[in-house]
Amino acid sequence: MAPVRVRFAPSPTGMLHVGNARTALFNWLFARGQEPGSVFVLRVEDTDVERSEEKHELQLMEDLLWLGLRWDEGPVTGGPYAPYRQSERLAVYARHTEQLLTERKAYRCFCTVEELEADRELALATHQPQNYVGRCRAIPLEESTARAAAGESFAVRLRIPEHPLRFHDLVRGPVEFPHETISDPVLVRSGNLKEPGTPVYNYVVTVDDALMGITHVIRGDDHISNTPRQVAIYEAFDWQVPEFAHLSTILGADRERLSKRHGATSVASFRDMGILPEALVNYLALLGWGPAGGDREIFSAEELVQAFQLERVTASPAVFDWDKLHYLNRHYLKTGDPARMLELAWPFFTGAGLLPPRGATPPEIRGWAASLLALFLHSVNQLDELPARAGFLFAFDPASIQADPENAAILASEGAQRVLAAFESRLAAYTGPVTAEIFKQWMNEIKVETGIKGKDLFHPVRIALTGAHSGPEFDKLLPVIEHGAEVPLPTPVLSVRERIRAFAGPGSQQA
Missing domain, CATH: 1.10.10 (Arc Repressor Mutant, subunit A)
Structure with missing residues (x-):
């Protein structure tokens, strides 16, 4: 098998959710287990200017590195397909939009918000699909160009071809969408020649994946409905459609999508609780995937690379199990290097006022703190439980x-x-x-x-x-x-x- 290229492409609009961390992990494991030369790309999808923040980008990179998921190409590291932030690639998207317009594979849509809303209300009233009615589809290119040059606002839409849109999913098998169910999607939001509209997610992600040579798109199953539109974009440029693998949703114990009401959901929050990165990586790998030949549960990162196969990823939703995460964390707490465990545990004692700051600690306190940790480490699920467990010594x-x-x-x-x-x-x-x-x-x-x-x-x-x-x-x-x-x-x-x-x-x- 030839080397593969996969990517993790988060939006820096908030903390890194464990569901997205699992997606990053599966991409990383897949790339690391393939032929030499396989690449794991980090690409930042920050075209949502209002919600994207640099602090979130820095946090997500910090979280990935904490988990041990170092990328081969991306921000900071660079690479042959730089830049790796979508906000820095707008000229790339503009060139490809012009190509689609020239080739009549896309068209300018001059419909107003009021017209589109009226179309939606009529579709609802008549129980019809809420697809775009195609009002601007037949406008000649010359007329379209002239109206744009006159300053009229427009969006850019893709012409969906009149044939089924197919792709292969390594988790779900062959998938097909009838073209009638797919409305001509917007590629670029409404704007004008002086102030161009913003390219939309489905468009830029497809252009980037194609230009960066992504061979396998591994992502959450909430993107399945996006895939036929992206396949249509691949076809419009005569690009090869990659393999897809859509990962199942992570649910809470109540079988609802995992969210803040279930407790910690971000990688940073697990770190702040004292969950070890090796425990979280081990646990996330088992959410929706299982090794061949047994029910083994404890894996180092290197062992996961050797065992991981996309074909063994299940399409069924995975339920987040705190007991299993704690079981794995206890294992790594007990078997971890004592000096490292003390370094990780120290801030929790300092925060509770039980130990002085780590920096200028006398040797006698360091020695005693090591014996304190040895006394209690085996009895906690996560490091933030240590101060309460040891509290009777002090209070x-x-x-x-x-x-x-x-x-x-x-x-x-x-x-x-x-x-x-x-x-x-x-x-x-x-x-x-x-x-x-x-x-x-x-x-x-x-x-x-x-x-x-x-x-x-x-x-x-x-x-x-x-x-x-x-x-x-x-x-x-x-x-x-x-x-x-x-x-x-x-x-x-x-x-x-x-x-x-x-x-x-x-x-x-x-x-």
């Missing part, structure tokens, strides 16, 4: 802990008071840090001394240390508490001694 409030009825019932019991008093008496006779070994020794001694064992022995101590009935294992938790009490943090960590004494020392409820 230690005995009154709030005892305000919990279940905690209060346990702490008020005679057995709990004996256990905590025994623990506190050992603290009174000891001056060093409470290590995991010492803790184990003491708890064994208290078990023998009091005759209390199991959860009745450990729950009061855990509540006194953490404010909860469950949490990290003591042998991992205690070093983090004791070391944390020794380092200068924005929000101090209380030692084991201070925590136990809040419940078993003088002035406590148990005293």
Whole structure:
């Protein structure tokens, strides 16, 4: 198979939606899995001047790079078909429009807004298709040119040929539209010779795809209705029609199109939540595609390139599954490089006021932060959950802990008071840090001394240390508490001694 050329062509009118990110990913995977010389093009479709903004273009490029989807040609990188922003290619479209007009494959339409609206209302009233009635189709070219030269406003329409419009879809197979169902589409919106109208999406995307040698157009299935008009443009220029692959829609759990009401939908929002790029890429690849020969779910980017086949993309809508995304994110959090995980997690702790800014952090804080992360990373779905999970280390409030009825019932019991008093008496006779070994020794001694064992022995101590009935294992938790009490943090960590004494020392409820 010869090298392929594919493109991702977003409009910079907002944040990069995960549906568009999946489209970019499938294009990237397809190109990377083909013959050497295959190319992934990024093209910015910014002819919507009112809505397009540079900040959105910069954001979408940042999002693609964060996902690891580096383009071969496009803005910044350049390439043989530059420029790659449609706003910089208006002269290209103008030349091709003149060619179509000269060859009578397109024509100027002088219909007013009022005339077109009246045509639509009549079609509705008579239950007819709302197609353009062809009022200007037969105007001779000489008359059309003269009227334009006189300053009359006009749009430019394509003459739809009188034969079915066909294309091959790698997801859906052969597709055909009867020409009667396709109205002569506008190629260039209404304007005049002094102030030309803006070329429309279906026109410029087709011209760009053809001139840039795009062999496969991989995009969302919301573009299927656009495709016959684009096929007609290819035919008007005698260009080869590319292969198409229309990807299924992504739905929320309610089977409605994924939108903000379902939660995060932009790539930036997932990044801000602490979803890792490798997890999001892995997950998006599985939305509407599955590997051959099994139900494997975990893939590196390199493994996805080897496994990906467009023929295995399904036409059925894909449902966004948060549980599966979290499952994959947990996998990559656990298996990721600890130094990288700490770098990614640090801003979340800083934002919560639990760690100082990363830049000028003393080594002792960095070392403690690494042990803090190791303690909690395995128990979160995404990095932004870390501050709340670790919060009990910093926000230690005995009154709030005892305000919990279940905690209060346990702490008020005679057995709990004996256990905590025994623990506190050992603290009174000891001056060093409470290590995991010492803790184990003491708890064994208290078990023998009091005759209390199991959860009745450990729950009061855990509540006194953490404010909860469950949490990290003591042998991992205690070093983090004791070391944390020794380092200068924005929000101090209380030692084991201070925590136990809040419940078993003088002035406590148990005293």
